[in-house]
Amino acid sequence: MVPETPSAPATAAAAGATKQDLHRALREALQTAPPTGSSDGAGGFPRAWWAHLGRCGMLGLGFSLDGRPSAADAVQVSALAGQITHATGSLGLGMAWMMQQMLGRYVLGPLVQQGAAGALDASHALLTKLLASMAAGECLLALAISEPGVGAQPKHLRTRAVQPSGAAGDGDWVLDGHKAFVSNGPAADAIIVLAVSAVHEGRKRFDAFLLDAQTPGLTREANARVQGLAPLGHCDLRLESCRVPASRRIGPPGRAFETIARPVRAVEDALLLGPLLGAMQCELEALAHALGTSAVAAGTADTAASDAVRELGALQLEWQALHAVRDAVARQLEVHGCDDALAFATVGARRLLERWQTAYENAWEAASQALGIAALPSLTRDLRLVLGIARGVAHSRQLQTGQQLLQSLHP
Structure with a gap:
């Protein structure tokens, strides 16, 4: 239920704050937060942890409460969602935070602006209260x-x-x-x-x-x-x-499908790259830890150990390069909105992440057979689940792009 008088969240990061300011403020909030493992709310959600982020001003970074620009743009929202995912080891929590920013900015925000202009007077006050409640950590929206x-x-x-x-x-x-x-x-x-x-x-x-x-x-x-x-x-x-x-x-x-459903799909696909890369960072660290406690740590210089370390380095370099892709897609969203170019860019980016994930799983399997490391981290299942969302739509856009290329070369 939307509270009648939402609490005012702390202003931890004003509009115009630098990227470093936002990441620092979020890092401090996460370091002082209650454990995420305590399921103290409906559906097993860590309400105390969420409320703490609200009090620290971290839940309304991606949307505006007063008509002024939000503290974080799309590029920063994607990156901050990745930071939450990495810090908590939970792709679910990173996505939960990202989705609240998405709904606040791309669904409720435009409606509040229209209401302020007199176009949607009936719901303006209700939605304004809802945004404030979301920023304070008092209301989860789905x-x-x-x-x-x-x-x-x-x-x-x-x-x-x-x-x-x-x-x-x-x-x-x-x-x-x-x-x-x-x-x-x-x-x-x-x-x-x-x-x-x-x-x-x-x-x-x-x-x-x-x-x-x-x-x-x-x-x-x-x-x-x-x-x-x-x-x-x-x-x-x-x-x-x-x-x-x-x-x-x-x-x-x-017009709800045109103004809400259709753009939300594209926005979610674009912003998801951040939490996905945050989860992949956790995977990399898990592989490094597993190798560090295996024969590699003992100084074994055999071919299998060297191959495992080399592949770990290759995955790290590719993961770093994928951040440029994440930022480019989010910047496309920020500058041009939910156009066709964004939809196709997210398909290409998702394919790159799928290839990285496959390479990671192959590297883990090879190290497991050669060096006896443990099973894949549980986070891998969550990554595969998210990467498989809307696969049919992705295949359709891949086919369309291939057909366009053929037609351009063979008119």
Whole structure:
């Protein structure tokens, strides 16, 4: 639930703070935070840890609370999410932080600006309070778009929102449907739900609704198909006659898919490179530690040991080079927004990270057979899970790019 009077988060980093300032402030906040392993909130989420980051001013870095520029741009948000992932050893926590910045800046931020200009007066005060609550660590927000068996394909989405006629309606909306794979859903205090609100000339029109997690008729269900990324939980949502006040329909009428769902996918893909590289740094350190406690540490100079150390160095150099790719993609988002160039750039970047991950796993396997090191770190499973998201879309864009190249050479 969105608090009536959100606490004011500490101002740890003002707009215009340098990259070094932001990383230093975040590092200090993480060093003084409670343990992340204590699941003291719904869905196993470390609420005390999250609230501490809020008090330190670390949860609102990527979005604006007062119309001024945010402290962190897209490049910095991606890098800071990677810092959280590395410091905690949790890809799930890095992604949870990144997603709150994404929702605050790219979903709620534009709506608040439109409300300030008088275009969306009804929800302006509500969304302003919500942003403040998110920055203070008092409200976790989730976004529900996908549905079982159809993903986020708009023509197949079935969750509906209707306004009952007559006095009983009072302008309220009633939502019915089933959402799937809701990130942070188990712990969320509020959820933005996209639903079909009309059909015009055979095309579905969507609206977005802000629901408190305790809304009558809204239930959360575990989804066994998503395993990993703890404590970033995933769940399904069942909506059965959920009554939502008209003031909680947010955004331009009938345009939620174009203004929220479509850009969010591209933004998430771009910003995800940061936490992925943070997790890969943890993997590198795990391999270095394993090699350091094996025959390599004993000074064994055989070929297997030398090969393992050389491959470790090669992976480190490639990992460092991938930071330039991360920054270039995030800068594309910052400067040009969610255009086609960004969508294709993220596909190329993700492929580079997939190749690095495969090389890492091969290096670990070779060292395991030759030197007897332990099994792969558990973080590897989370990385593979995230790298496999939206693979069908990536394949489609790869095919499109290949066809365009062929046509340019053979018109």
